[in-house]
Amino acid sequence: MPHRIVEVKPHSRDRVRVTLSGGRFFTIPAKKGDHLACGQDLPDAEVERLDRIDQYFRGRDRAMWFIARRERSRHEVDAALAARGIAPSIRAGILGELKDLGLIDDLRFAREFVRTKAELRFLGPHRLRFDLRRRGVARAVIDKAIDEAFHDETSQVDRARALVERKTRGAFVDGRVVRRMADLLKRRGYDYEVVNQVTIELLHRADGQLSPNDE
Numbered sequence: 001m002p003h004r005i006v007e008v009k010p011h012s013r014d015r016v017r018v019t020l021s022g023g024r025f026f027t028i029p030a031k032k033g034d035h036l037a038c039g040q041d042l043p044d045a046e047v048e049r050l051d052r053i054d055q056y057f058r059g060r061d062r063a064m065w066f067i068a069r070r071e072r073s074r075h076e077v078d079a080a081l082a083a084r085g086i087a088p089s090i091r092a093g094i095l096g097e098l099k100d101l102g103l104i105d106d107l108r109f110a111r112e113f114v115r116t117k118a119e120l121r122f123l124g125p126h127r128l129r130f131d132l133r134r135r136g137v138a139r140a141v142i143d144k145a146i147d148e149a150f151h152d153e154t155s156q157v158d159r160a161r162a163l164v165e166r167k168t169r170g171a172f173v174d175g176r177v178v179r180r181m182a183d184l185l186k187r188r189g190y191d192y193e194v195v196n197q198v199t200i201e202l203l204h205r206a207d208g209q210l211s212p213n214d215e
Contacts, residue, residue, distance in 0.1 A: 002041035002042060002043060003020045003021060003022070003024075003041065003042045003043075003044075003047050004020065004021040004039065004040070004041050004042075005018060005019070005020060005021075005036055005037065005038055005039065005040045005041075005042065006019050006020065006021050006038060007019040007038060008033065008036055008037060008038055010030070011027050014029055014030050014031070015027050015028065015029060015030060015057075016028060016029075016030045016033045016036075018033055018036055018050060020042070020047070024047075026050040026051060026053070026054035027054055027057070027058065028050060028053045028054055028057065029053075029057065032053055033050075052087075052090060055085075055086050055087055055090045056090050056093070056094065058084065058086070059081045059084065059086040059090055059091065059094050060094050060097075062080060062081060062084055062086075063077050063080070063081060063094055063095075063098060064103075066080050067098070067103055067104060071108065071109045071112050071113070072104060072109065073104075073106055073109045073110075073132075073135045073136050073137050074095055074099070074104050074106055074136065075135055075136020075137070076135055076136065077095060077098065077104055078091055078095060078136075079136075081094065081095075106137050106138065106141050107141050107144065107145065109135075109137070110132055110137050110141050110142055110144075110145035111145045111148065111149075113128070113131070113132060113135075113145070114128050114132075114145045114146055114148075114149045115149060117131070118149055118150075118159060121188075122159055122160075122162060122163035122166070122188060123188050123189055124150075124156060124159070124160065124185070124188050124189035124190035124191070124194070125146050125149075125150050125156065125189060125190075125191070126189035126190070126191070127187070127188055127189025128142075128146055128149075128189060129142055129146060129189075130189070132145070153191075153193070153194065156190060156191060156194050157194050157197060157198065159190075160185055160190050160194050160195070160198045161198055161201070163184070163185070163188065164181050164184075164185070164198055164202060167181065167184065168181065168202070173202060173205050173206040174206055175206070177202075177206070178199060178202050178203055178206060181198075181199065181202055182195055182199045185198060185199075
């Protein structure tokens with residue numbers, strides 16, 4: 001069934017907006033619509049072509065805006081494009097282009113995510129794994145990023161100690177505080193061995209605060 005063009009007008013930058021009878025419209029590069037004119041009837045195949053062009057440029061614009069704000073995983077970009085109604089095949093093409101250009105890289109994303117979350121929020125490896133899986137990062141990529149950040153148990157213990165010190169600095173430490181810190185370390189995703197070690201150290205600190213009359 002033919003579809004009649006009722007309007008062709010400049011949109012933004014080098015784009016034109018092509019409106020069909022019935023209200024459907026496409027925003028495409030001007031050079032891809034220079035053969036179109038008001039009153040022209042378009043076959044279904046041409047309408048489908050315009051739709052794919054519109055989706056591609058709309059999706060690419062959205063993806064570029066999305067990744068300009070901060071690093072994103074491939075899955076996050078794909079989900080953002082899907083939410084805008086971009087077809088799977090077109091999303092795959094856009095994501096492939098972004099990867100080839102070095103604009104999305106899941107290993108780089110995972111490294112940056114682990115670094116910032118470990119340093120700023122003192123998250124442990126288990127919580128980081130969980131959060132990265134939610135963002136669609138592959139297990140092998142997650143393992144590499146976390147192994148680099150927590151290359152041995154000492155690095156994990158140091159971060160756990162820093163978190164506890166930050167939360168208890170200048171405070172009197174009693175059994176309630178020790179239990180609260182143990183729960184905090186578990187929620188932040190530290191190994192149980194690390195939680196136990198840092199908790200025991202905190203218990204020794206609590207014991208050292210007791211006066212002879214308290215014993």
